[in-house]
Structures are given as structure tokens and as C-alpha cells.
Amino acid sequence: MAQLTLDEVTKTFQDDDGEIIAVDEVSVDIEDGEFLCVVGPSGCGKSTTLRMIAGLEDITRGEIRLDGQIINDQPPARRNVAMVFQSYALYPHMTVRENMAFGLEESTDMPDDEINERVEKACKDMGIFELIDRKPGELSGGQQQRVALGRAIVRDPEVFLMDEPLANLDAKLKAEMRTELQELQQDLDVTTVYVTHDQTEAMTMSDRIAILNDGVLQQCATPLECYHEPNNLFVAGFIGEPSMNFFPTTLEGSTLKGEWFEYELSDETVAAVEGTSDITLGIRPEDIEFVQSDVGPNVFDSTVHVVEPRGNENTAHLQFDESMDEQFIATVGGMKQLKAGQHVKIRFPENAIHLFDTSSGSAIRNRTLDEIETVESVV
Amino acid sequence: MSIRDGGFIDELRSTENSRIGLYALLLAGIAFYLFPVETAVMTMFKTESAFARTLPFAPPGTDGFTLDALTTAWNTLRPGLVNSLLMAIPATIVSALLGSMTAYGLTTISWRGQVGVVVLIIAGIFIPYQAVLVPLAQFWFQVLPGLLNGFVNTVFGFITGGNWQYPSRNGYVQLLQLSITHAAYGIPICTLLFRSYYQSISDEMIEAARLDGASAFSIYRNIILPLSLPMFAVTLIYQFTQVYNDLLFALVLVNEPASQVATQRLAALTGGVVQSFNTTMAGAIVAALPTLLVYIMFGEQFAKGVAGE
Numbered sequence: 001m002a003q004l005t006l007d008e009v010t011k012t013f014q015d016d017d018g019e020i021i022a023v024d025e026v027s028v029d030i031e032d033g034e035f036l037c038v039v040g041p042s043g044c045g046k047s048t049t050l051r052m053i054a055g056l057e058d059i060t061r062g063e064i065r066l067d068g069q070i071i072n073d074q075p076p077a078r079r080n081v082a083m084v085f086q087s088y089a090l091y092p093h094m095t096v097r098e099n100m101a102f103g104l105e106e107s108t109d110m111p112d113d114e115i116n117e118r119v120e121k122a123c124k125d126m127g128i129f130e131l132i133d134r135k136p137g138e139l140s141g142g143q144q145q146r147v148a149l150g151r152a153i154v155r156d157p158e159v160f161l162m163d164e165p166l167a168n169l170d171a172k173l174k175a176e177m178r179t180e181l182q183e184l185q186q187d188l189d190v191t192t193v194y195v196t197h198d199q200t201e202a203m204t205m206s207d208r209i210a211i212l213n214d215g216v217l218q219q220c221a222t223p224l225e226c227y228h229e230p231n232n233l234f235v236a237g238f239i240g241e242p243s244m245n246f247f248p249t250t251l252e253g254s255t256l257k258g259e260w261f262e263y264e265l266s267d268e269t270v271a272a273v274e275g276t277s278d279i280t281l282g283i284r285p286e287d288i289e290f291v292q293s294d295v296g297p298n299v300f301d302s303t304v305h306v307v308e309p310r311g312n313e314n315t316a317h318l319q320f321d322e323s324m325d326e327q328f329i330a331t332v333g334g335m336k337q338l339k340a341g342q343h344v345k346i347r348f349p350e351n352a353i354h355l356f357d358t359s360s361g362s363a364i365r366n367r368t369l370d371e372i373e374t375v376e377s378v379v
Numbered sequence: 380m381s382i383r384d385g386g387f388i389d390e391l392r393s394t395e396n397s398r399i400g401l402y403a404l405l406l407a408g409i410a411f412y413l414f415p416v417e418t419a420v421m422t423m424f425k426t427e428s429a430f431a432r433t434l435p436f437a438p439p440g441t442d443g444f445t446l447d448a449l450t451t452a453w454n455t456l457r458p459g460l461v462n463s464l465l466m467a468i469p470a471t472i473v474s475a476l477l478g479s480m481t482a483y484g485l486t487t488i489s490w491r492g493q494v495g496v497v498v499l500i501i502a503g504i505f506i507p508y509q510a511v512l513v514p515l516a517q518f519w520f521q522v523l524p525g526l527l528n529g530f531v532n533t534v535f536g537f538i539t540g541g542n543w544q545y546p547s548r549n550g551y552v553q554l555l556q557l558s559i560t561h562a563a564y565g566i567p568i569c570t571l572l573f574r575s576y577y578q579s580i581s582d583e584m585i586e587a588a589r590l591d592g593a594s595a596f597s598i599y600r601n602i603i604l605p606l607s608l609p610m611f612a613v614t615l616i617y618q619f620t621q622v623y624n625d626l627l628f629a630l631v632l633v634n635e636p637a638s639q640v641a642t643q644r645l646a647a648l649t650g651g652v653v654q655s656f657n658t659t660m661a662g663a664i665v666a667a668l669p670t671l672l673v674y675i676m677f678g679e680q681f682a683k684g685v686a687g688e
Contacts, residue, residue, distance in 0.1 A: 056586050077592035089583035093605045102601070107592025155591075 002067045002080075002158035002191050004030040004053070009062035011048050011215075022048045024215040025062065033189040035182070036220075037206035039199055039238070045215035046195045047163055053193060054083050054161050066158060077107050082152035083161040086168060088144045090136040090151075096123065097132045100151045107155070122154040142173045149181070153188065160185070160192040166201065178205060199239055203227070211235050228369055233361040236282050236354055242315060245288075245328040247281045248358055256281055260320035264297040266350060272365045278358035285315070287352035287367070288330035291345050298350065304342045314338055318346065423448050423661035430656055445657075452648060452661035458637065459644030464669065466554045466640060467622040470561035475614040477562070478569025479607055483599050485570070486577040487585050497574075503567035508627050516631050519556045520547055550638030557632045557640070561622040569614045576610045576684075577603065612680030620670050641666050 011023040023045040030036045038046040051057040053064055055076035063070050071079050082103070090099050100119045104110055110118075123129040126146045136144055145165065152160055165181075166174045182205045185192050196202055202209045203223045210220040211234070219231040223239075230236035236244045249256035249263065254270045256263040256279060263281060265273070273279060291299055300320060305327050308315040312334045317327040330346065332338065355365040418436040425433070429443025439445075481500070485493050524545035532541045546552050580603070588598045626642040633639055639647075648662045674681070 054586075054590060056589070076586075076590045081590070083587065083590050085583040085587060087581060087583050089581060089587040091584065091588070091602055093602075102588070102593070103591035106588075106594075106597060151587075151591075 003032050004159055004191055004193070005063075005065040005068075006030075006049070006053070007063040007065065009049065009052060009064060010060050011045070011052060011057060012060045022215050023052070023212075026210075026212070026215075026217045027062075028210055028217065028220050030191055030193065032191055035185050035192045035194065035205060035207045036210060037202035037208070038193060038195045038210045038212060039197065039202040040212035041238070042197060044212040046197075046212050048215075049212070050083075050161050050163055050193060050195045053079075053159070054081055055079050079159075080157050081159040081161055082155045082157040083163065084148050084152050084165040086164040088136070088148040088168075090144060090147055092136050095133050095135055096128065096139075096147050096150075099136070099147060100154045103151065103155050118154050118156075119150075122150045125153070126150045141169055142177070145169060145177060149184070153184075158191065160190050160194075162192065162194045164196050164198075165194075167196075167198070181205065199241065203239070209239075211238060213238075229366040230354070230363055232363055233280060233282070233356050236356070236363070240284060242285050242329045242331065244282045244284050244354070246356075247328075249279050249281050251277050251279050260324060261300045263348065263353075269350065269355070269365060273355055276357050276364060279364070280356040280358045281348075282354035282356060283348050283352060285329040285331040286313075287349065288318075288328075289347040289349060290330070290332060290336075291347045293345070295347070299345050299347045302344055302346055304338050304340055304344060307338045307340055310334070318344070419660040419664055423452070423657050423664055425657055427655060427657060448655070448657035448661040449665075451658050452665050455648045456641055456644045456662060456665050459639055459641040460665070460669065462554055462638055463623055463641040466558045467561070467619055467669075470558040470565065470622045471615055471619045473562040474565030474569050474618055475611055478566050478614060479573045479604070479611070480599065481566065481570045482573030482577050483603050486574055487580070487598070487603065488595055500567045500570050503564075504571060508564075512627070512631050515560065515628070519560075519632060548635065550633075550635035553633045553635055554638050554640075557628060560628055560632065561625065565618045565622065569618060572614050572617075573607065573610055576607060580606065609680050609684035611684075612677040613684035616673055616677050616681050619673050623670055641669075 006026055006028045008025040008027050009023060010021070010025050013020045013022055026045075026049060028036070038049060040046045048057060052059050055071070055074060059072050064072055066079065091102065094102065097116075097119055100122060101115050104115045104118065120129065120132070123132050126149060128143060128146045128150060131139060131143060131147075136147065139147065145168075148165065166177050169177060178201060185205075194201075194206065206223060208220060209223055209226050211218040211226065213234050218238075219226055219235045221229070226235055226239045230239065233246070237246065247258045247260075249258040251257075251265075251270075251273060254265050254267070256265060258281065302318045302320050303322065304316050305319050306317040308317075313331045314334060314336065316330045316332065316338050318330055319327050338344075351368045351370065353365075354363060354367055356363050414436065421436055421438055422430060424445065425439040425443050426445045426447075429439050429445075433439070433443065485497055485500075524547050527545045528543060531543045532539055535543070584602065585598060588602050593601065624642065626646060629640045629643050633643065645662050645666045649659045
């Protein structure tokens, strides 16, 4: 059981053009038993961060501490971490049993029968006991994935490190393994750092999400905080699918003047954004309301360009005007039908809009969460 | 329906035609490659006069059949065969093993300056044997004995009384020297073969092993070595053939008649004033037997290794 701390961890690579900063002063405290997802676009430094925790990459600056002990210079084997790789990295010439026992044989002086017992128990837990004497080549992708997880579990490490472990599975299996992995992590209660580029995985599995971009930590918060209260434009745009709509505007008095619309702000909001004139207005697709008539302020005319039905919801690509190059997206419930070419009135409710400083990207005002309801439990 | 049937039969016919063509080509290939071997085998069972009378590839008649040539060749080559195997088998195994370890150290483990070492090793492949003959002979017959004599007589002088002599005229010592020379000259090409194979091994797997707590040697012993068995078959066959077939180094390094290797004996067998084709052919066949056996034994692994499985 361990608390993992990254303290201004930095990684630079030398290139012909000079120094490349892959990870830039990332600081995160990962609590004992916490499931932290590290997400970001490819090349954002998330895998490098994970590899530094594992000890597979040197740390240029900063400290990594496990339970207060600095582990910067510990070799991988001494860090008591287990890693699951995207390619599973199983040893092809060894059976499942040998694959799982190898780590225990190499890193402990546990007697053979105890190793065997632990391997068999882990196999039973993972539901792969009947495959124990097969070689990886004879297993399906999902089964190999389980062996790779089992190999990590059997080590009983302080920290699990997972590098996109579900990336090679098909969609259905991925959803299944996601739930299973989450349950497993809760049962074992082992601190876990999980790297993924798939924000669905990050949103659904983790206790907290750390979002990286260009090696810089953008935000580290619970999935819902990241979704509803993003720190900046990058987080707002990265989390959520389809992503948030952004409109550049300038503040004039109490009005946000955009290219296509003018948005009237309440006094309260004007006070909150005081001092910034270039403001980006953001609104999530599901917060855009379709209205019948000009009810109140901030109702705009627009045209439906394309409709993508998804069954549970419809995604509408909208334009304010035919001459508008880019479209913005609104989602409505699956039972609400829309047609391409239709003229509609839409409203951006003020409690749902996010306002960002256009030049720095940081959030000035996030949406309010007054409307959150909880489902009361039935006694 | 009838059209479909016709199409099916046509298809079958064309498949069969292409199959017939394929087999015809393969048979022609086999005949082309086996023809000289068949000629050699036929010739070695013929008497000198039968050889003069019949076509080279025709079988000997009952009156022209003899085992004399084979017996002569076998008796001449036999000591050479033993010497060759004594020399070539250790040389092959040592160069394959060292090549594999070197390649592992140059691919899977990263350290400063390894590119320079790789370049030196690759350059080693292109050193012509002829260029090193004189220094090689000087090393084994002058430099090394000189050094060893000095060392042993200085350190163990109280036992040897300063009279110890490096046994450079001992046949087995000469064979050992030849074997070491071949092992050393085989390392560059073996390293190159293994290196390209190891570069295809997944980095993540090696990293997984490192996280599992395996040391560099344990990774080699438990992961790399078992995975490189097909490559070992390739290098063992290649290297054995190279070492076994070499005559140049043997001529320079082995001068004790009792220690001569098969190629030297074969040269002696065929090098007479009168050409007797039947003993020459018999000698060639007998000398080729070990390499033939090696190919048959490791053929399957060889194919796997070459195919890069």
C-alpha cells in the first residue's frame, strides 16, 4: 500500500535541434489505493511519465517518491511496481504459468510451491486457470491481456502501472475489460497509474484524471470536475465527446460580441469576467437548447447542416449562417428528431456556458452546478 | 447451372495445369542440382577403366563396379575427418555463442559508444583472410610462444627451471589454435546475424523482464537465448560449413601430418600427378558428409530462422 508522489518531474531529450522537453515539471500526489488516469493527445508525455515511474527512463529533474522514499535512482526491479504494456509483452516461449512465475522467481526468494500457489490463485481470479499450461501464441488477444494483468497482480506490487492496456482490444471486449479492471483495482486496492488516450476510459475508470498537453500538467481532478470545471481551454476541449463548442468573442459592456451572435451576460457574470476583453465562450453540445420562440435573451437562429443519429441521442451539426465555415455541435435526445436543412432556434443557457480568457486559455467562469440532482436511494 | 459447372471444371483444370507446370519446374530444378552429385556418386563406384569407357553419369556395369576408390578415400580422409570435427564443432559453438552474447550486448542493452563497437565488428567481416595470414602465423608461432615461455618460466621458474617450451609442434595444440582462430573470425558475422534478429525482438518484452527483476544476464539466459534457437540453427549451419570447408588457415596453422584436417587430406588425395577421378569423387563425397548431416539435422530450424519466425 503506497502513496506515490511526483514532484516537479521533468524529462528532457537531446535532439539535433537542442533540448526537447517531454515532461515539464509535473507534480501529482497519488493517494494510497487511488486510480489515476493520465490522459492527453499522443506525444504529450504521458507514457514517458509512466516509464519514469517504472524506472525505464531516467528522470532529468524532480523527484518521484514512493511512501516518502525517493526512488529516482532505484532500478525498476527494486521499485516494487508492476507494469502492464500495450503489447502485453508476454514471453512467447513460456507458458502462462511460467510467464506469471518469472517475476517472482527473479525478484524474490520465494519457494517454488508458494510461487506456484500464488500463480494458480491469480489465474483463478482472472478466469484463465484452464489456460495455465498454454503459450501466449495459443491465446486470443483478450486472454493474453488477462495473462498480462495476472502477471502484474501475482507480484503483489505497491503500484500498478498500465500503459494503454486495453488499446488493442475490440470495442466490446474493451468495455468488458474496463469494468473488470475497475472491479479488480477496487478489490486489490492497489495504487494505480493508468495511461490512455481514450477519454472514455479515463472518465469511467478513474478516481482522478491527470490531463497532460505538451508535457505540461493541465489539470488533475476528478472526472466530473474535469468535465464541468475545466481549468482551461485545452481541458475543456479534450474532455467530452463530442467536444465543447468554442466561439471567440469580445466583451463590450455586458455583451459578448461574436462574429455570428451577441450574447447578453448577467451583471453577476460581467463582474466575474471584469478586466478581460477577449473572451472565448464555450458550451457543451448537450447544453444547447432547442426552443420554439424567442424566450428570453440569447436565442439564436441557426440551420441544421448534418444530423448523426446514434440511437440514444442525435448529434446535430449546426451553422448560424450558410457562409459560416465551421459548424458547431448540439446533441439532443434520441427521441427528438431533426432534419438536415431545418431552421431552428437555439438557446445558450447562461448557467451552462464556460468563459475563457482567449489569450491565456485559462477559465474565467465555469458553468454552475446548481442543477445537479441525485437519485435518492430506496430504503 | 451448366455454366457454373463448366466454370468450376475449367477452374480445376487451370489449377491442375499450373500445378503440373510447378512440379515440372521443381523436378527440373532437382535434376539440375542433383545431376553433378549423381555423377560424382556414379564415378566413385567405377573402376578407372569403366570411368574411361562409360558416360560420367551412367551407372557402372557389373564388371566396372568397385569399392576400392571409396576405401582409399575413406582411409585417407578418416583421420582428417576426426580432426576437422574436433576443430570445427567447438569453433562453431563458441563463435555462435559469443556472437549471440555480443549482439545482445549491442542491441538490448544500451551504453555509450556501442555504435563504434558495432562499426568495428562489421568491419571485421570484410577483412580478407589472405591479409592476415602472415600476422596470424607470427602470432601463433612466435608472439604467443614467446610470451608464454617468458611468463611460465618467470612465474613458475622454480618448477620448470626455465626450460618450459610452448608446445607449438604438438598436433593438438595446432588444432586448438586453428579452432580458436576460426571462432574469432566467425564472431563478426555471427554477431551481425544475431543483431538483426534481436532488433526485431520487442523492447516492451525486455522492459517487462527488467521490471520482473531479471538481471541483464538473466534476461539473456531466460528470454533471449530460448527465443534465438532458430537463429542458432542458421549460424551453426553457416559457421560449421565455413569452418569445416576452410583450407587456407589450416594450411598455414597445421603442419603436423597427424593433425591435418579433412580439407588438407582431400587436397593431398587429389593432388597427385595422375588424376584418378574415382578416388577424387569418393574423397569429395566423404568430405562433404558432415556438412550434409548438419543440414539434414538442423534443416527445419534453419528454414524457420531464415524466414524470421
